[in-house]
Amino acid sequence: xxxxFQGLRALVTGAxxxxxxxxxxxxxxxxxxxxxxxxxxxxLVSLARECPGVEPVCVDLGDWEATERALGDxxxxxxxxxxxxxxIVQPFLSITKEIFDRSFHVNLRSVVQVSQIxxxxxxxxxxxxxxxxxxxxxxxTALPNVAVYSSTKGAMTMLTKVMAAELGPHKIRVNSVNPxxxxxxxxxxxxxxxxxxxxxxxxxxLGKFAELEDVxxxxxxxxxxxxxxxxxxxIMVDAGYLSS
Ligand code: NAP
Numbered sequence: 023x024x025x026x027f028q029g030l031r032a033l034v035t036g037a038x039x040x041x042x043x044x045x046x047x048x049x050x051x052x053x054x055x056x057x058x059x060x061x062x063x064x065x066l067v068s069l070a071r072e073c074p075g076v077e078p079v080c081v082d083l084g085d086w087e088a089t090e091r092a093l094g095d096x097x098x099x100x101x102x103x104x105x106x107x108x109x110i111v112q113p114f115l116s117i118t119k120e121i122f123d124r125s126f127h128v129n130l131r132s133v134v135q136v137s138q139i140x141x142x143x144x145x146x147x148x149x150x151x152x153x154x155x156x157x158x159x160x161x162x163t164a165l166p167n168v169a170v171y172s173s174t175k176g177a178m179t180m181l182t183k184v185m186a187a188e189l190g191p192h193k194i195r196v197n198s199v200n201p202x203x204x205x206x207x208x209x210x211x212x213x214x215x216x217x218x219x220x221x222x223x224x225x226x227x228l229g230k231f232a233e234l235e236d237v238x239x240x241x242x243x244x245x246x247x248x249x250x251x252x253x254x255x256x257i258m259v260d261a262g263y264l265s266s
Contacts (some may be wrong), residue, residue, distance in 0.1 A: 027054035027248045032245070033099045034058055035083060035136060036106030038065025040206030041156060044238045045103050047073055052242070057096060059083070059136075060106070083132035084124060090135070098147060099140045101245045104133040105156040109171045109208050122170055129174035133181065137196075141189055150193035154244045155182050156237075157198040159260045168212075176199075179256065186254030195253040197244045202260040203231040227262030 032113045036042035038060030046058045050073040058069055059079045066078035081092035083106050107129045111122050137153055144151040160168055161175035178198060186196040203209045203222065209231070215221045223231060241256045243249055258264055 024061070025052050025242050025248070027052045027101065027246070029053070030100040031055045031057065031098055032103070033093075033096065034103040034105060035132070036060055036156075037069065037111055038062050040208060041201070041204060041234060041237050041241075042103070042105040043069060044234050045241050046076065046103060048156070048238050048242055049083070049101070049245075050076060050193040054101065057099065059093070073248035082149075083136070084127040086127075086135060089132060093136060093139050096139060097143070098149075099143060100149065100151050101151045102137060102140045102151070103156065103241055104136060104153065106132065107156065107174075107208075109168065109212050111167050111212055112170065113167050114169045117170055125174050126177075129171070130181065132178050134179065138186060138201060141185075141192075141194055144194055145192050151195070151243045152249075153194065153196045154183070154241050155190075155196070155198040156241070157182070157200045157256065159197075159200050159202045159258065159263055161200055162258075162264055182256065183254045190253055195244075195249070195250070197252060197254070198262065199237060199240045199244065200256050200258050200264050201232045201237045202226065204237055205231065207236065207255045225263065225266065226260070227266045230261055232259045232261060 032054040034042050034046045037058035046056050061082050063080050070076050079092050081088050083089050110264045113162050141167040155178050157178045158175045160172040161179045168189050182196050182198045237259050
């Protein structure tokens with residue numbers, strides 16, 4: 023997909039690996055100035071080498087105060103991708119306070135915080151903007167052992183809709199992408215059991231999981247003016263899983 027983001031500044035969270043890194047690379051290739059936010063400094067060093075001009079920000083987004091210090095003065099941002107996330111696999115009966123809090127802080131609370139920082143700036147500058155929240159099919163379907171993770175993504179569905187309702191009058195659009203399994207580090211960790219891998223893959227009408235580029239393309243579409251009339255919505259990058 024050929025999209026042009028020349029003249030725009032984009033902030034991508036979780037830009038060190040996987041879907042976030044692919045999104046940061048694609049935005050850079052399409053002409054955007056990219057602020058790459060993640061937790062591991064080495065990932066930022068290698069990304070900045072591949073994509074000269076990328077602005078690295080190293081912070082744990084689960085830490086509210088550290089995030090405020092790192093991003094409070096981030097400046098003008100036109101496009102935001104809330105992608106950073108953790109998927110802690112745990113049977114429901116074994117969920118702990120630590121797992122619950124960590125999951126919600128990284129996957130949902132940071133989305134509120136970073137979006138507030140960015141949207142305040144957009145409103146102050148009087149410019150339009152687009153925000154994409156990276157959700158999951160588990161916002162809409164139950165899979166075992168991911169009760170907390172799924173709850174963060176289920177909550178993200180309503181957060182996306184209410185943000186869209188409130189920010190729409192400011193010409194700020196807010197949408198989500200909802201991928202099925204993608205074979206990133208996270209995907210490999212969640213699906214390390216080969217039997218489960220095979221069973222789940224076979225339940226997808228297309229007989230496959232999602233490719234990283236398919237997710238990135240949907241994110242870029244939602245960031246771009248090609249989706250200028252779409253807000254409060256979600257693109258299922260699910261190889262048909264939810265419709266079967
Ligand atoms: P990934 O390969 O594990 O990459 C996640 C990135 O987010 C890493 O760079 C990681 O940095 C960063 N990150 C995690 N916690 C962070 C924190 N507290 N502060 C700052 N950065 C943090 O995962 P992925 O598969 O690309 O997942 C990206 C998004 O897609 C997530 O929201 C996930 O829920 C969603 N998703 C993934 C799949 C899948 O199957 N892969 C399916 C549906 C939805 P470190 O490595 O340094 O921690």
